[in-house]
Amino acid sequence: MMAAEHAELDLGDLGDRVRGRALQRAELRRLEAQFRRQGRHLYVVGGYLRDLLLDLPVDAKDVDLATDAPPDQTLEMVRRLGWPAYDVGKRFGTIGARPGEGTIEITTFRTDVYRGDDRHPEVAFGESILEDLVRRDLTINSMTVNLRVGPLLDPAGGLEDLRRRRIRITGDPAQRFAEDPLRLMRVVRFAAQLGFHLDDGTETAVRRTAGSLALVSRERVRDEFDNILLSPRVAFGLRLLVDLDLMAQIAPPIDAMKRFTDEGKQRFKNLLTHTLRVVENTPPDRVLRLAALLHDVGKPRTLSVTNGQVHFFEHERVGAAIARDLLTSLRYDTATTKEVLALIQSHMRPAADTDTWTDSAVRRFVREVGEERIENLFALARADVTSSNPRKVSGHMLRLERLIARSHQAIEEMHAVKPESPLDGEAIMALTGLKPGPAIGQIKTYLLNLVLDDELAADDAAGAEQRMRQFMAEQGIESPH
Numbered sequence: 001m002m003a004a005e006h007a008e009l010d011l012g013d014l015g016d017r018v019r020g021r022a023l024q025r026a027e028l029r030r031l032e033a034q035f036r037r038q039g040r041h042l043y044v045v046g047g048y049l050r051d052l053l054l055d056l057p058v059d060a061k062d063v064d065l066a067t068d069a070p071p072d073q074t075l076e077m078v079r080r081l082g083w084p085a086y087d088v089g090k091r092f093g094t095i096g097a098r099p100g101e102g103t104i105e106i107t108t109f110r111t112d113v114y115r116g117d118d119r120h121p122e123v124a125f126g127e128s129i130l131e132d133l134v135r136r137d138l139t140i141n142s143m144t145v146n147l148r149v150g151p152l153l154d155p156a157g158g159l160e161d162l163r164r165r166r167i168r169i170t171g172d173p174a175q176r177f178a179e180d181p182l183r184l185m186r187v188v189r190f191a192a193q194l195g196f197h198l199d200d201g202t203e204t205a206v207r208r209t210a211g212s213l214a215l216v217s218r219e220r221v222r223d224e225f226d227n228i229l230l231s232p233r234v235a236f237g238l239r240l241l242v243d244l245d246l247m248a249q250i251a252p253p254i255d256a257m258k259r260f261t262d263e264g265k266q267r268f269k270n271l272l273t274h275t276l277r278v279v280e281n282t283p284p285d286r287v288l289r290l291a292a293l294l295h296d297v298g299k300p301r302t303l304s305v306t307n308g309q310v311h312f313f314e315h316e317r318v319g320a321a322i323a324r325d326l327l328t329s330l331r332y333d334t335a336t337t338k339e340v341l342a343l344i345q346s347h348m349r350p351a352a353d354t355d356t357w358t359d360s361a362v363r364r365f366v367r368e369v370g371e372e373r374i375e376n377l378f379a380l381a382r383a384d385v386t387s388s389n390p391r392k393v394s395g396h397m398l399r400l401e402r403l404i405a406r407s408h409q410a411i412e413e414m415h416a417v418k419p420e421s422p423l424d425g426e427a428i429m430a431l432t433g434l435k436p437g438p439a440i441g442q443i444k445t446y447l448l449n450l451v452l453d454d455e456l457a458a459d460d461a462a463g464a465e466q467r468m469r470q471f472m473a474e475q476g477i478e479s480p481h
Contacts (some may be wrong), residue, residue, distance in 0.1 A: 012151040014159075018044070018052050019145050027099040028063065031106075032147040034077045040069040042106070043129055043144040050140050053162055054194075060101045066132055066144065067106055070125065071095055074106050092123050111135055130155050134170060137183050138190060142170045165196045173205035181212040184246055185224040192228050192237025203244065210245040221250055222330040229289045235280040238293070242272065251330075253297050253322050260300045271299055274386055281383035287336060291343035291380055294323040320344045342373055343380055350381035351396075354403040360453040362403070363410045367452065371411055378404050414452070421447040422456065422464035431465055432472070433480035446471050 022044050023029050035042050044052070046064035051057075067074060071087070074095040078085045086096045093108035109126040126132060129144060130153065136142045139158035145151075152159070156170045167187050169176050177183055184206050191198060198206070213221065228237040238254075241247040247255040257272040279292040298319025302312045320341045327337045346369050357365070369377055378400070385396045421444045428434065428443050447464050450456035456463055472479060 010151075011154065011159075014053075015145045015151040018049065018152065019147060021052055021058075022048075022145070022147065025059075025063075027104065028147065030081060030099075031065075031078075031097075031104070034081060035067065035069065036148060038069070038073065038077060040067060040073070040077075041129075042067050042147045044147060045133070045144045046136075046141050049143055049145060050158075050162070053143075053159070062102045063104045065104065065106045065147075066109060066129060068109055068127065068129075069106075071108055074108065078106070093125055129153065136170055137176055137180075137186060139168045139170050140190070161199075165194070166199050167191050167194075167196045167202060168199040169202050169205070173202050174209065177205060177209045177212065180216075181209065182216045182220050182224060184210060184213050184244075185221065185228070185241075185250075188237055188240045188244065188246065189224060189227045189231065191240060192231035192233045195233055195236075198240075206244045206246070210249060213246060213249040218329060219331045222332065225250055225330070226286055229279075229286065229293070230284045232284075234284075234289065235276040238276055238279065239272075251326055253326060254293065256300060257297070271296060277386045278380075278383045281386070282379060285376075287339045287343070288376055288379055290327070290332075290336070290340045291347070291376070292383055294319060294326070294340065295344050295347045295380065295384065297322050297326075297344075316345050316348050339373065339376070342370075343377055346373075346377055347380055347384065350377065350400055350403055351384070355399055357403075357406075359406075359410070360455075362406045363414065363452050364449065366407050366410050366414070367449065374407060374411075378407075419448065419451045419458055421451065422458060422461045423447060423468065427461070428468065431468070434477075439477050442475070442477070443468055443471065 023032070028044075032042050043066040044063070045066045048058060048061060048063045051061065069077070071090045071093050075085060075087055075090070078095060078097045081097075081099070083097045083099045085098075089096065089105075089107075093110050095106050097104045097106070109129055109132040111124050111126050111131055129146075133142045133144060133153065133155055136156075139156040139161045141158070142156040143152060143154045143158045145153070157168075158170075161168050167190055169183075169187070187198060187202060187206065190196065228234065228241070231237050238247070241250065242255055242258055254272075254275075257275060260271040275293060275296055278295065279289055282288045282292045296312075296315065296319065298315035298317070298321075299312045301318050301322075302315040304311045304313065323344055324337065324341055327340060332340075349365060349369070354362075366374060381400055382397070385393055385400070387393050387396070423431070423444070425436070425440050425444060428440055429436070434440060447456065447468060450464075450467060451458050456467060469479075471477075
């Protein structure tokens, strides 16, 4: 809907076109009719209107609406339509509805007043849609169309910013960032999602106030960081965080990568550039993109040079420790952290000379990585092939695909055979005098791995006992017998 003829475009005509497209959605037609019968108005605002103006698909997207109706009346009208409703945001004027796919949130006109350093505004319900619009953070989110009648309302110049593909703050950037420093990340998120650039005033204000992001809770920072990680232009968004001095507040180890470059003296890749390419090459999955972002974070601490050769010995182990501290500080959940660390610790294994591996070595690789994790590891391994030499890339990819095929075959074979340890738990306890506990499981796993590696027959109880006692001696497991 945004077109080259924008300069000649009548806002009334544009309002009619946008309204017509919005009202193709049956839920909005029913809702508008309900509000009209009560003498109330509904306005399309926020991201839904922005996407309509950009002519993006909106069929199943969430919808933001503004209204002159008070929250209690809004809730009553939603319920009359028979839709599930929720009012958790009622004190801020927001009533939510789930009429089918997606959600609709309807917020009473309001004004926000910030007092001192308090990040929670005093909310007052208003009478004017224009006052409601100019309190919003971005000009491209500060436009509206009445679902009943009237032109596009654009008090902050958001339509021109859409045309110029520009992110600009509504009002004074320094004031808006002071009200809520998380907006520093929101401008980057929208730039990454839409492929827009920041206008000069907004960019300058972000750099000047980047340090205030430290005032925001780590949970809110994490959630906005995830939005950037999962955006279509993730490398652009992450680079922008670094360039605007925000990454130093969010994830200092990632920010430090910009200083890790060979400057033509050693033969290794610019770490930040390589990392961003790997992240960009991964599917938009949170665990995968976090692992891609952090897979080489241990390299700066492990750099060594021997006879002119650059090495990063055990950078995956060191990197996992750094990643654990970072993910914990950002309040990531335990399950996510566990998966990310496992991928970091294993990410070098598919890069080995895997063509020389025996079938038993492939089976051991699959077991140690875990079937539930191996596809993510392969996705990370594919993304990690970033050489500028096409022949080198092709060679690495062909070898990796051979490993993937062999791993899939090994999984099929292991599922078909269902091997067992020659000694079960009862036999181990009878032979060793051990009581039930972790040691029994360790011994069973060790013996099962020997069977899977063709080093022990599944029915060789005598051989299993001998290997078991060797294992117990090596692991310091004492037998009462």
